[in-house]
Amino acid sequence: MTIRLQLAKPKAKTRLGMLATSTFLALAVPCAFVAAPVLAQDxxxxxxxxxxxxxxxxxxxLSYAGIAKGARVSAGALNDAFQRLQGSGLFESVEIVPQGGTLVIRVKEYPTVNVVDFEGNKILKDDKLAGLVKTQPRKVFSPATLEADAAALAEGYATTGRLAARIDPKVIKRDGNRVDVVFEIKEGAVSEVNRITFTGNRSFSDRRLRDVLGTKQAGILHRLIQxxxxxxxxxxxxxxxxxxxxHSRGYPDVEVTGVSSEMTxxxxxxxxxxxxREGxxxxxxxxxxxxxxxxxxAKEFEGLAKIRSGRIYSPTEIDYAVTRMEEVALRKxxxxxxVDPRITRDPRTQTLNVEFALVRGExxxxxxxxxxxxxxxxxxxxxREFNTVEGDPFNPREIKNAAERIRALGFFSKxxxxxxxxxxxxxxIVGVDVEEQPTGSLTFGASYGASAGFGLNASLEESNFLGRGQYLGISVGTTSDNQQNSIDFxxxxxxxxxxxxxxxLWYNTSESDNSDYNTKMxxxxxxxxFPLARNARLEMRYSFLRNELSSVTSYADDTADGTDNGLWSSQILVAExxxxxxxxxGPGYTYTFDTRRTGIDPRTGFTFRFSQDLYGLGGDVEALKTTALLRAERKVWNEDVTLRxxxxxxxIAAxxxxxxxxxxxxxxxxxxxxxxxxGYGPRDYVHDGAGAANGDALGGKYFxxxxxESEFPLGLPExxxxxxxxFWDTGSVxxxxNTTGGRSGAPSEVDDSLRLRSAVGFxxxxxxxxxxxxxNxxxxxxxxxxDKEQNFDLTIATKF
Structure with a gap:
């Protein structure tokens, strides 16, 4: 980082301009003319x-000089007066000259700043830079402030990773005791982290620890792309x-003894x-x-710990136990x-004994x-993330939990x-200091199938809509055969x-999507x-749906010209x-249990979701639809591999x-x-000797x-x-x-039995x-x- 302070020459290179600049340089040096004999007397x-x-x-x-009329003044007092006047920051130069019974104080005021300009900046815009400097138009110019501003600008570029940024402040003298201040900037290249290494780590690989850091390591591809x-x-x-x-993995004595950052x-x-030092x-x-x-x-609180002996130590688990106990105490x-967790260790068995003590606080x-x-x-x-309001008893645990909830919003980088x-x-007084970050995301996706061809989709999401913490999502997806659109608030x-x-709200259509019929939904x-417990939530809803099936080709339509072209659809679809x-x-509900909300064991996550919708309270359909999902995730092999x-x-039952x-x-x-x-499931495909129908998929009442799936490193530089x-998938629909398919006059039976399909992939x-x-x-x-296969698909997501 280089900071150079100098005075600029006027842009017109004339002898007069050079003389004006030289004069300004001379005046910028503080000086005092005090007669030699004065130093020897009062x-x-x-x-x-x-x-x-x-x-x-x-x-x-006069107030800065501090010299009273008629009072005797020593040579030292005159020097002190000079120092006070010069140190006030109001003057370019100060002279104190005794002339008999009169003290003459000559000053030259600093000029007024006419304009402040920035040149050469591209990464940081003018408005951003202007907020970093204290030199402002229509204010008094100060060389000390100018130097501090140059340092502040360099520091501003350093926070963006441009440690080689060079700031050259220049001062151009104008008439009327005014100056223009110009900061000439050479932004320089980004200072990348070429390599991150660790010493002393035995339990986790360098690769795993790099994933933890906010600082990331740059490589060849990142030099070309980001x-x-x-x-x-x-x-x-x-x-x-x-x-x-x-700590979250059972190492209470870990220390990061030092970080070495060496510049290339x-x-x-x-x-x-x-x-x-792991411990x-x-x-x-x-x-x-x-x-x-x-x-x-104490007996009423023993069951609230919910910590099993033999489980790997986690401070998060202790925090949740303390929170549960303090909440019960407040409800009483x-x-x-x-609640003070008093921890004692047994190095012989490598265990930590925890005693939760309920004590009276201040x-x-x-x-x-x-x-x-x-x-x-x-x-x-x-x-609203605080359960505490003004006037409530101060609970440090609740303030800490509120801080975690604020960070979990995802709205703030700090x-x-x-x-x-x-x-x-x-x-x-509880103080909250936040630094906002982008909360919108723009996601693009692409897919490819042998018959469907390429598909594109885009979604726009804002998780902090209008700064109110609301979520707004708009999704649009299309292929050659279908469109899917939705809005969520x-x-x-x-x-x-x-x-x-x-x-x-959603609106989906399809036109011959691996079929010869159209749909509109x-x-x-x-x-x-609302929450039922720490990890459990329940959603209650009421749904209004309108579905329409159209463009089904009946056997009569296909043979209207007297020729059987084999383009007819199943009798099942014709009737539908x-x-x-x-x-x-009708109403519906979804129960969700998700341990990822607590984060007690960061290596394991468990999710269970159960939904039911009852149709029939209005409308044309009476049915009960039930779905369930069970998901588990575990990090193994020093957390380098993730298993899901x-x-x-x-x-669905009518x-x-x-x-x-x-x-x-x-x-x-x-x-x-x-x-x-x-692409799979019951299909009205092969019929009698008259030929094959369109082979449309019919779906199923069950699935x-x-x-x-596993996710792992490939051995490439991280x-x-x-x-x-x-991954390996298996399942069926x-x-x-009604299994009577075929065409009118030549019915055939559709196979709707449980036939498993499976696929593997990389x-x-x-x-x-x-x-x-x-x-994939x-x-x-x-x-x-x-069945209709798909051998490749691609998804991309980006944020703005």
């Missing part, structure tokens, strides 16, 4: 004469992230080394609870109770909550929550409570979602088309005299990879799918952001109420400059002759 001045001042009042100058920059302020955060990573010779890169991994030992508060019985009406109240740094997000969005003393000894805190309100579904557009209405498993299924149509039944879409949309995966994951990208290469290994 004086008393009957009057003080001030010369050269224009903007500064004489009284102000650059990962070195930001000095991020180093301390990286250290803390490493410590948190080890060309000043465009850094080599970083993190020195780690031993511990497990939970004995878990006990004691109470030092008379109103509380006992304030100022604190009587401290929350005076107020101050929020700073949010320019888009409303204060109310942040404030969210610091702290406390400071209030106006009284029993008052505290979510209010996460309806009526100021933990009540999520959602409005979902639209619907509206408002819903409310005759029912016309149908409305479905998903089991999904569903059933009620009353309702006849289900293909628009009510399940299709094979996205259930088993390796197959096209409507089941098992998906197994800075490329490329890793691989393998089956079951029809995935490539790439964290590219465009966003996360996934390529698939092959169906168990299929029916009439």
């Amino acid at each position: 004086y008393a001045f009957q009057s003080v004469k001030i010369e050269g001042n224009d903007r500064v009042e004489p009284a102000t100058i 650059r990962d920059t070195f930001v000095p302020d991020r180093v301390q955060l990286d250290r803390q992230m490493l410590v948190d990573f080890y 010779r060309d000043r465009e890169g850094f080599f970083m080394t993190f020195n780690i 031993q991994q511990y497990k939970f030992g004995q878990i006990t609870t004691v109470s030092e508060v008379e109103e509380l019985d 009406g006992v304030n100022f109770v604190r 009587r401290v109240f929350v005076e107020r909550i101050d929020i700073e740094g949010n320019t888009t997000t409303l204060d109310s969005v942040i404030r 969210a610091d929550v702290g406390t400071k003393p209030g106006t009284g000894p029993d008052q505290v 979510v209010e996460p805190h309806l009526l100021g409570r933990d009540l999520k309100g959602r409005f979902h 639209m619907g509206i579904s408002p819903s409310l979602e 088309e005759e029912q016309g557009a149908r409305n479905s209405m 498993a998903e089991l999904e299924g569903g059933a 009620r009353g005299d309702t006849t289900l149509t293909i628009l009510d039944r399940f299709s094979g879409n996205n259930k088993v990879r390796g197959f096209e949309s409507n 089941a799918a098992l998906r197994l 800075e490329y952001g490329i890793h691989g995966g393998l 089956w079951g029809l109420d 995935s490539v994951f790439w964290d590219s400059a465009l966003g996360p990208l996934r390529l 290469f698939m092959k169906a290994i168990k299929k029916e002759d009439y």
Whole structure:
């Protein structure tokens, strides 16, 4: 980083201009003319004469000089007066000249700044740079401030990774005691992190630890596409992230003893080394609870710990136990109770014994909550994450939990929550300092199928709509055969409570999507979602659906010209088309249990979802539709490999005299990879000797799918952001109420039995400059002759 301070020459290179600049340089050097004899004696001045001042009042100058009329003044006092005047920052030069009984103070005021300009900047715009400097138009010019501004600009570029940025401030003198200030900027290249290494890590590989850091390593591909920059302020955060990573995996004694950041010779890169002392991994030992508060019985709190002995130690699990105990104490009406986890270790067995002690805390109240740094997000969005309001008893645990909830919103790149003393000894002020980050995302996707061809989709999402914390999502997808459009709006805190309100609208159409019929499906579904427990939530909804099947080719249509072209559809679909557009209405619910909400074990995640919709409270359809999903994820082999498993299924049963149509039944879409949309399941395919029909998929009343997947490194340098995966899917769609297919006069039986399909595939994951990208290469290994395969698909996501 280079900072050079100099005075600029006028742009017109004339002798007069050069002379003006030289004169300004001379005046910029402070000087004082004090006669030599004065230094040897004291004086008393009957009057003080001030010369050269224009903007500064004489009284102000006299107050800085501190010389009273008629008082005896020593040589040292004159020097002190000079120093005070010069140090005021108001004058370019100061002269103090005794002339008999008169003291003459001559000053030359600093000029006024006419304009402040920035030249050469491209990465940081003028408005951003203007906010970093204190030199402003129509204010008094100060060389010291100018030098500080140059340093501030260099620091601003350093935060973007441009440590080689060069700032040259220049001053151009104008008439009327005015100057123009120009900052000439050479932004330089981004200082990349060329290599990140670790020492002392035995339990986790360098690759795994690099994934933890906020600072990323740049490589050859990233030089061509995107650059990962070195930001000095991020180093301390990286250290803390490493410590948190080890703590959550049972290493309470871990230390990051040092971080070495060495700059390359060309000043465009850094080599970083993190020195780690891991310590031993511990497990939970004995878990006990004691109470030092008379109103509380320890036995009532023992079951709230929910920590099993022998489980790997996790501070998060202790935090949740403390939170549960303190919440119960508050519900019992006992304030100022604190739960202290007292930890003792047994190095011999490498276990930690935890005693939860209920103790009486200090009587401290929350005076107020101050929020700073949010320019888009409303204060109310942040404030509602606190269960504490002004005047409530101060609970450090609740403040910490509120801080975690604020960070979990995803609206802020930084969210610091702290406390400071209030106006009284029993008052505290809670301060929230946030730094906002982009919350919108623009996602593009592409897919390819042997028969469907290429498909494109795009979605626009904003998770902090208008700064209100609301979610708005718009999705549009299209292929040559179908279109899928939807709008979602979510209010996460309806009526100021933990009540999520959602409005979902969709409109989907298809034209001969692996079929010879068209569909139109639209619907509206408002819903409310609320918590049942820490990991469990329930959504209640009411749905309005309108579905229509059209353009089904009957046997009569196909033979209208007297020729059987074999283009006719199944009798099943012909009969279903005759029912016309149908409305479905009714309530539904979804129960979700997700351990990822707690994060107690960061290596494992478990999700269960169960949904039911009851149609028949209005509309043309009476049916009960049920779906369920079970998902598990586990990181193994020092967390370098991720294993996932998903089991999904569903059933729909008609009620009353309702006849289900293909628009009510399940299709094979996205259930088993390796197959096209409507690519497997019951199909009216082969008929009598008159020929084959269109072979349209009919869907089924039931579906089941098992998906197994692994994600792992490929051995490439991790800075490329490329890793691989393998997957195996199996499942089926089956079951029809009516299996009489074929054509009129020549019926045949449709096979709607349970026939398993399966496919294997290889995935490539790439964290590219465009966003996360996934390529799937698939092959169906168990299929029916009439199934439609898909061998490749691609998805891309990017954020703005």
